[in-house]
Structure formats: C-alpha cells, structure tokens
Amino acid sequence: MNKRPISPALETAADRLRRGGLVAFPTETVYGLGANALDSRAVAGIFEAKGRPRFDPLIVHVADPAAVRGIVTKCNRKATQLIDRFWPGPLTLVLPKSEIIPDIVTSGLPTVAVRMPDHPMALELIRAAGVPVAAPSANRFGCLSPTTPAHVREQLGDRIDLILDGGACAVGVESTILDLTETSPVLLRPGGTPIEAIVPIIGRVTMAHERSDRPRAPGQLSSHYAPRTRLMILSDEAPDPAACHRAGHLCLRSPQLDVPATRIEVLSRSGDLREAAANLFSALHRLDNLGLDIIYAEQMPEAGLGKAIMNRLRKASAAFSSTAKRPRFHDNP
Numbered sequence: 338m339n340k341r342p343i344s345p346a347l348e349t350a351a352d353r354l355r356r357g358g359l360v361a362f363p364t365e366t367v368y369g370l371g372a373n374a375l376d377s378r379a380v381a382g383i384f385e386a387k388g389r390p391r392f393d394p395l396i397v398h399v400a401d402p403a404a405v406r407g408i409v410t411k412c413n414r415k416a417t418q419l420i421d422r423f424w425p426g427p428l429t430l431v432l433p434k435s436e437i438i439p440d441i442v443t444s445g446l447p448t449v450a451v452r453m454p455d456h457p458m459a460l461e462l463i464r465a466a467g468v469p470v471a472a473p474s475a476n477r478f479g480c481l482s483p484t485t486p487a488h489v490r491e492q493l494g495d496r497i498d499l500i501l502d503g504g505a506c507a508v509g510v511e512s513t514i515l516d517l518t519e520t521s522p523v524l525l526r527p528g529g530t531p532i533e534a535i536v537p538i539i540g541r542v543t544m545a546h547e548r549s550d551r552p553r554a555p556g557q558l559s560s561h562y563a564p565r566t567r568l569m570i571l572s573d574e575a576p577d578p579a580a581c582h583r584a585g586h587l588c589l590r591s592p593q594l595d596v597p598a599t600r601i602e603v604l605s606r607s608g609d610l611r612e613a614a615a616n617l618f619s620a621l622h623r624l625d626n627l628g629l630d631i632i633y634a635e636q637m638p639e640a641g642l643g644k645a646i647m648n649r650l651r652k653a654s655a656a657f658s659s660t661a662k663r664p665r666f667h668d669n670p
C-alpha cells in the first residue's frame with residue numbers, strides 16, 4: 338500500500354500504537370486519542386486516560402474506505418453512497434459491527450462507529466500502524482475538545498505516550514455521526530459535515546433527541562464539551578449588568594448584545610460559519626483560561642456548521658444547569 342517514507346515521529350507513533358500505547362494525533366476535526374482498535378487492553382487505556390465511562394463507545398478510524406469492510410458486517414447502499422461522497426472527511430457512520438472489533442470499543446453495542454479522517458498525518462499514522470485506530474477526542478471526559486497539541490497537553494499530557502503535532506485542526510468541531518443501522522438514517526451528532534449536504538444524497542434523516550439524558554447513543558449526553566467556567570447562551574437580551582462579574586463574550590462577527598465583558602472573542606469577522614467552527618474550541622479554551630466568572634455566548638445561525646456550533650454551546654451550557662452532573666474534572670482542575 339503506502340510505500341512512501343514517513344517521518345521518524347510518525348514511525349515512532351505507529352510503533353507505539355502497535356505495541357498497545359496511546360497516541361494523540363491530529364485530524365481535520367479535533368485531536369484524537371488513538372489506540373489499536375483490535376487490542377482491548379490498549380483501548381481500556383483510552384477510557385482510563387480520559388476518565389471516560391465505559392458505556393460511551395469509541396469511533397474506529399480507518400485510512401482507506403475499503404478497510405470498513407473488515408470492521409462492519411454490512412455496508413448498505415446509503416453507507417456506500419456517503420463514503421463515496423464524503424470520505425475522507427468529518428462524517429462518522431454507525432453500522433453493524435464485525436466480530437473482529439472488541440466489545441470494549443463499542444461498549445457492548447452490536448454496532449460500530451467508523452470514519453476516515455481527512456488529515457495526512459492521521460492517515461499516514463493509521464497506515465503505518467497497519468491497524469484500525471479507536472480514538473475519541475483527546476480531552477478529559479466531558480471537557481472542551483482539543484484543536485491544538487497544546488490543548489491535548491493541558492488535559493492529557495502526563496497520561497499518554499505521545500502527541501503528534503499537526504498544528505491547528507481545520508474543521509474544529511467533531512464529525513457528524515449518522516446511524517445507518519435503522520430503516521431511516523438517524524443523526525446522532527451534528528458536526529463537520531453539514532446535514533444539508535447529506536440529505537440530497539440519502540434522503541430523509543431523523544434527528545436524535547439531542548437533549549435526552551437517556552440517549553440512543555450512550556455518548557450523546559446533553560452535558561458535554563464544557564469549559565470549567567460557567568457558560569450561558571444569550572438569546573435576545575443582554576444579561577443583567579448587576580449579574581456580571583468578570584465575563585467573557587463569545588460572538589460570531591461582532592458583539593450584537595451589550596455585555597460588559599473583560600474579553601471578547603469573535604469567531605469570524607466575515608460571519609463565515611466554517612471559520613467560526615474552526616475557531617470555536619480555541620476561543621473557548623482561551624476564555625476558560627482567564628479565570629472568569631462566566632462566559633456569555635451569543636446565538637449563531639443554525640445552518641450548515643452553525644448547527645454543530647450551537648450543539649456544542651448548548652451542551653457546554655447544560656453542564657452548568659442545576660440538573661446536569663458536572664464532569665469530575667471540573668472539581669479537580
């Protein structure tokens with residue numbers, strides 16, 4: 338297959354993976370924390386390093402569309418059409434799992450989530466390792482996703498074998514997840530591939546209940562992607578000035594609401610939602626590191642990547658609602 342020489346860093350990373358180690362690597366969406374998907378012990382290490390509950394299954398990454406055949410038992414017509422159109426890219430497909438994938442990867446589900454990332458380093462790593470790579474986002478469970486190597490180092494630096502540096506992630510939000518095991522496809526997570534681009538190819542897509550804490554996908558918790566700082570989404574009104582202490586303000590092209598903020602983060606001056614998605618987690622990490630009392634986020638248009646952005650902001654704010662359980666990491670920053 339791939340006979341081109343690869344860099345020593347990639348060679349080392351691939352070797353670590355083959356030997357059961359944990360390697361953080363760049364993808365076009367966010368950094369992943371990879372382990373050999375065929376090695377249960379190695380995969381167990383991912384759950385430990387992240388502090389992730391075992392009921393939250395992982396995505397298996399492949400470097401070639403044909404590799405999906407070894408991982409799933411059936412690749413139906415819709416799956417083939419989507420793979421042809423969107424891979425490599427930020428689209429994860431849930432399909433019936435083959436025996437070769439250990440139960441720990443899928444949390445005992447009869448299905449497996451699989452995707453081919455669109456990042457040369459990720460693809461070279463998977464090819465060089467010669468195995469499918471199970472990888473969640475490389476952050477502590479429930480916390481902000483990493484879009485730079487520094488983000489990974491902050492949360493997981495002392496818990497993993499190495500971090501491959503591929504710079505900042507171009508897409509910046511996680512892949513779209515589509516369950517193709519039912520008669521009608523179900524959107525489990527809006528992400529880097531806009532649903533508007535998927536529907537013309539496979540027809541109607543059912544939306545999973547985004548806000549349910551009894552999710553059809555065990556990992557679709559309503560509270561997730563959360564900064565340590567409380568986050569609140571502003572709808573049409575600015576917050577009561579008396580309630581603001583040291584506040585951060587996250588907006589799309591310029592502040593639309595009058596918030597007395599210590600720091601303003603603009604996601605895209607031109608209002609481009611792709612650019613905004615690419616900047617989202619970095620902006621949240623910066624705000625989160627300022628030790629503010631609150632982060633106010635303005636609503637963004639819910640079209641294209643705006644859906645993924647608002648999904649992440651809602652989950653981040655849900656982490657601070659009275660009913661949601663905050664991830665343990667928050668108590669121990």
Ligand code: TXA
Nearest residue numbers: 366368369394395448449450473474511512554555556
């Ligand atoms: O862009 C991405 O998808 C990144 C990069 C690293 O590829 N990965 C990522 O993984 O976001 P993670 O683990 O943070 O999110 C994966 C989600 C989880 O919420 C999990 O519940 C869901 O995928 N998932 C995995 N396997 C599933 C399955 N068999 N059925 C339903 N949902 C599944």
Ligand code: MG
Nearest residue numbers: 473474475482
């Ligand atoms: Mg994640």
